[in-house]
Every structure is written in C-alpha cells, then in structure tokens.
Amino acid sequence: MAGTFQSIRGIHDGLPAEVARWRHIEQIARTTFARYAVHEVRLPVLEPTELFVRSIGAATDIVSKEMYAFVDQGNDHICLRPEGTAGAVRAYLQAGLTRAGMQRWYYCGPMFRRERPQKGRLRQFQQIGVEWFAAPGPVSDVEILAMAHAFLQALELSDLRLELNSLGCTRCRPAYRAQLVEFLRQRAEALCRTCHERTEKNPMRVLDCKEPGCQQQLQDAPEIIDHLCSDCATHFQQVRTGLDALDIAYHLNPRIVRGLDYYNRTAFEFVTDRLGAQGTVLAGGRYDGLVRELGGPDTPAIGFAAGLERLAMLVRESSLPTPDVAVVALGQETLAWSMRQAEYLRGQGLAVVHCGGGGAKRQFKIADREGARYALIIGADEMRQQLVTLRDMRSGEQRAMRIEELPASLTT
Ligand code: ATP
Numbered sequence: 577m578a579g580t581f582q583s584i585r586g587i588h589d590g591l592p593a594e595v596a597r598w599r600h601i602e603q604i605a606r607t608t609f610a611r612y613a614v615h616e617v618r619l620p621v622l623e624p625t626e627l628f629v630r631s632i633g634a635a636t637d638i639v640s641k642e643m644y645a646f647v648d649q650g651n652d653h654i655c656l657r658p659e660g661t662a663g664a665v666r667a668y669l670q671a672g673l674t675r676a677g678m679q680r681w682y683y684c685g686p687m688f689r690r691e692r693p694q695k696g697r698l699r700q701f702q703q704i705g706v707e708w709f710a711a712p713g714p715v716s717d718v719e720i721l722a723m724a725h726a727f728l729q730a731l732e733l734s735d736l737r738l739e740l741n742s743l744g745c746t747r748c749r750p751a752y753r754a755q756l757v758e759f760l761r762q763r764a765e766a767l768c769r770t771c772h773e774r775t776e777k778n779p780m781r782v783l784d785c786k787e788p789g790c791q792q793q794l795q796d797a798p799e800i801i802d803h804l805c806s807d808c809a810t811h812f813q814q815v816r817t818g819l820d821a822l823d824i825a826y827h828l829n830p831r832i833v834r835g836l837d838y839y840n841r842t843a844f845e846f847v848t849d850r851l852g853a854q855g856t857v858l859a860g861g862r863y864d865g866l867v868r869e870l871g872g873p874d875t876p877a878i879g880f881a882a883g884l885e886r887l888a889m890l891v892r893e894s895s896l897p898t899p900d901v902a903v904v905a906l907g908q909e910t911l912a913w914s915m916r917q918a919e920y921l922r923g924q925g926l927a928v929v930h931c932g933g934g935g936a937k938r939q940f941k942i943a944d945r946e947g948a949r950y951a952l953i954i955g956a957d958e959m960r961q962q963l964v965t966l967r968d969m970r971s972g973e974q975r976a977m978r979i980e981e982l983p984a985s986l987t988t
Pocket residue numbers: 659689691696697698699700701702703834835854855856857858859860881882883884885886
C-alpha cells in the first residue's frame with residue numbers, strides 16, 4: 577500500500593534485491609581495480625557550483641540545465657555533484673599531489689542530474705568512476721581501457737562493444753570545429769531544436785544527438801579523425817596498436833564526442849544494444865587540459881565512469897543471500913536459551929534468523945520464507961540436555977546434536 581510520501585521523480589530506492597546486484601558489481605570493480613593498483617577515494621557530494629561551470633563548461637547540457645544547484649543559508653553557491661571528475665581534480669590539487677607521481681583513483685557514489693527520467697536515466701544515479709592523474713599516453717590509455725574491459729569481462733558482459741574515437745587537441749580541434757559548424761549551419765533547418773542551439777555553442781555534441789532525424793543529416797559530417805595533427809594521430813595509432821596487442825576489440829566511431837568540454841584525444845564508450853537509447857554503460861576519455869583549467873600545472877589525465885544502475889540491468893540475477901539457520905524455539909521457557917544459541921552461531925560465522933517463538937507451524941513457515949537452509953529446533957527437553965535438533969529444510973532429515981557440533985556439521 578502506498579503511503580503519503582513518494583520519492584522524488586527519477587530518484588529511486590535501493591531495496592535489498594537491487595543492492596545485492598550493486599554490491600556484486602562493486603565487489604568485482606574493487607577486485608579488478610586492485611590488480612591495476614588503483615585506490616579508492618571518497619569525495620564530497622556537495623561541491624561549489626563554480627567548479628562544474630569551469631570544468632564541464634557552461635554550454636553543456638549538464639551545466640546549462642541539469643544541475644541541482646542552490647544558494648545555501650550562508651549565500652554560498654553549492655551544487656550536488658553531477659559527475660565525479662571535477663571533484664576528483666579539485667581534491668587532487670587541494671591535497672597538493674601534483675608532484676607525487678601518478679595517482680590512480682576510483683570512487684563509487686551518487687551523482688545528480690535533473691534530466692528527463694527514463695529507463696536507465698535517473699536524476700540520482702550511481703557511478704563507479706576512475707581517474708588517473710599524471711598519466712601519460714599512450715600506455716595509460718591502453719591500460720585504463722584494458723582495466724575497464726577486464727571489469728566488464730569479470731561481470732560476464734561480453735556482448736558489450738568498445739567504441740573509440742580521438743577528439744584531437746587544442747591545436748587540431750579548432751579547424752575541425754569550424755568545418756563542422758559550417759556543415760551544421762547548412763543543415764540547420766533539418767536539425768532538432770537542441771542541435772540547432774548546439775551548433776554554435778557545442779557543435780561536437782550534435783554528433784551524438786539521439787534524434788534519428790539528426791543522425792540522418794549527419795551521415796556525411798566531417799570527422800575529427802581526418803583532421804588530427806600529427807601528434808594526435810601518432811598517439812591514436814599507438815593506442816590502437818596497444819589494444820590490438822592485448823586482443824581488445826574496438827570499433828572506430830566518429831560520433832563518440834562525450835558531453836563534456838574537457839576531453840581531448842582518446843574518447844571511448846562501452847555500449848550495449850540491450851538498453852535502448854540508454855546503451856552506454858561506461859564512458860570516458862583523456863582530459864589533459866582539466867588540471868590546468870582548475871588552477872594546477874599541466875597534467876595529463878584520463879578516466880572513465882560506469883553507470884551502476886545500467887550495469888545492474890545487464891548482469892545476471894544475483895540472488896539475495898539466505899540465512900544458514902532459522903531458530904525454532906518451542907515453548908516459552910526455551911526462548912532466552914534459544915536466542916543465546918542464535919548469538920553463538922552468529923559468533924561462529926553463520927547467518928542466523930530467529931523465528932520468534934510461538935507456534936511451531938508459524939515458525940516453520942517463517943524459516944521457509946526466509947529461505948533458511950536448516951532449521952534449528954529447540955524444545956524444553958532438549959534444552960535440559962543441552963541438545964538441539966537440526967533439520968535439513970530440503971530433505972526434512974533431522975539430527976540431534978550439541979550446539980558446538982553444529983557449525984562443523986554444516987560445512988561437512
Ligand atoms: P548519456 O549520453 O547516456 O546521457 P553521458 O554522456 O551523460 O551519458 P557520462 O556523463 O559520461 O554520461 O556518465 C558516465 C556513465 O554514467 C554513462 O555512460 C551512464 O552509464 C551513466 N549515466 C549518466 N547519466 C545517467 C543518468 N541520468 N542515469 C543513469 N545513469 C547515467
């Protein structure tokens with residue numbers, strides 16, 4: 577029955593079954609990332625609004641319309657983080673780590689964007705993000721892609737496609753951008769309204785518009801890949817050679833542009849056809865200019881973020897763990913002793929629920945519903961002899977034993 581209050585539109589509850597999937601995915605991320613010597617950071621959810629305006633760019637969808645930004649009681653302009661990279665760079669600079677060598681970080685936590693809620697598109701969602709600072713290319717590009725690939729393989733998501741592009745750099749992009757703007761202006765009438773606006777402000781973003789009408793128009797659009805300067809072209813070639821050496825398959829996709837201003841050179845997405853328009857489950861790229869943009873020294877960096885909810889829709893059902901033992905206490909006088917036995921077994925590392933005493937039939941029903949593997953039946957006579965009866969809930973087989981014998985008898 578629905579109560580008086582509902583969660584905010586596009587903001588969902590993580591109930592136990594869903595959280596079990598999230599934990600499974602996080603666990604695999606932690607294990608995989610550890611093999612690449614990547615360390616966890618836990619960064620603030622609230623950041624100064626200006627941080628995102630400076631880093632992501634005022635003309636992006638995120639900054640222009642999706643941020644949960646407000647002025648607090650002290651007149652500070654504050655924002656619920658829409659993504660993790662800007663905050664990570666801020667923390668990296670604030671901690672004075674720019675001379676500390678390569679820093680490899682990951683984080684997992686909620687991000688907030690006020691976009692139109694759809695399947696796989698929420699207003700509060702979680703990202704597993706990775707940022708490598710002072711990470712020169714192309715080895716870092718290849719290795720971070722190898723790590724993302726290993727993570728997704730470990731999740732048994734082998735039907736994902738890696739799409740790869742290079743966005744060039746501040747030297748080669750302007751000329752390309754000008755050509756693209758020219759191309760888009762000629763087709764202005766046929767583009768959607770948003771793309772019409774983007775043409776002048778953020779033209780590369782038009783390339784990954786999800787409107788079929790726009791995609792139709794873009795078939796002959798100029799491609800950045802044909803306009804790379806020689807340094808960017810060499811870098812990209814080395815990334816491709818590295819991926820080939822590691823047998824990581826990829827598709828070149830000139831439409832991968834990322835929505836954020838700070839990316840340069842390598843850009844990538846891992847996509848699926850199983851989630852409709854929300855098919856990008858992991859996306860990232862190089863952002864060599866961002867550390868400087870936020871006040872630090874020139875620092876090459878690369879990162880990615882994966883949407884936890886989107887991954888959770890793809891991984892196979894991971895069931896909730898069920899208790900090992902359900903305690904069935906028969907008779908009021910056994911209650912206290914039965915609770916002590918439950919605590920004892922928990923101390924031995926078993927997962928135990930107590931069925932609460934009362935009628936036997938009701939308690940067995942609870943044991944059943946909990947999915948317990950065994951019922952531990954405690955009656956008054958047995959208690960006097962310090963004995964318990966263990967019932968296998970599947971076979972119905974019963975055995976009397978001393979409680980101390982129980983943990984070992986379950987493992988054998
Ligand atoms: P999209 O093109 O789908 O809007 P994006 O380019 O905005 O994605 P990023 O900012 O790169 O996405 O975020 C990285 C990942 O985080 C995405 O690939 C996706 O898996 C996830 N993600 C982004 N926005 C949302 C959202 N609103 N709800 C759920 N997951 C999201």
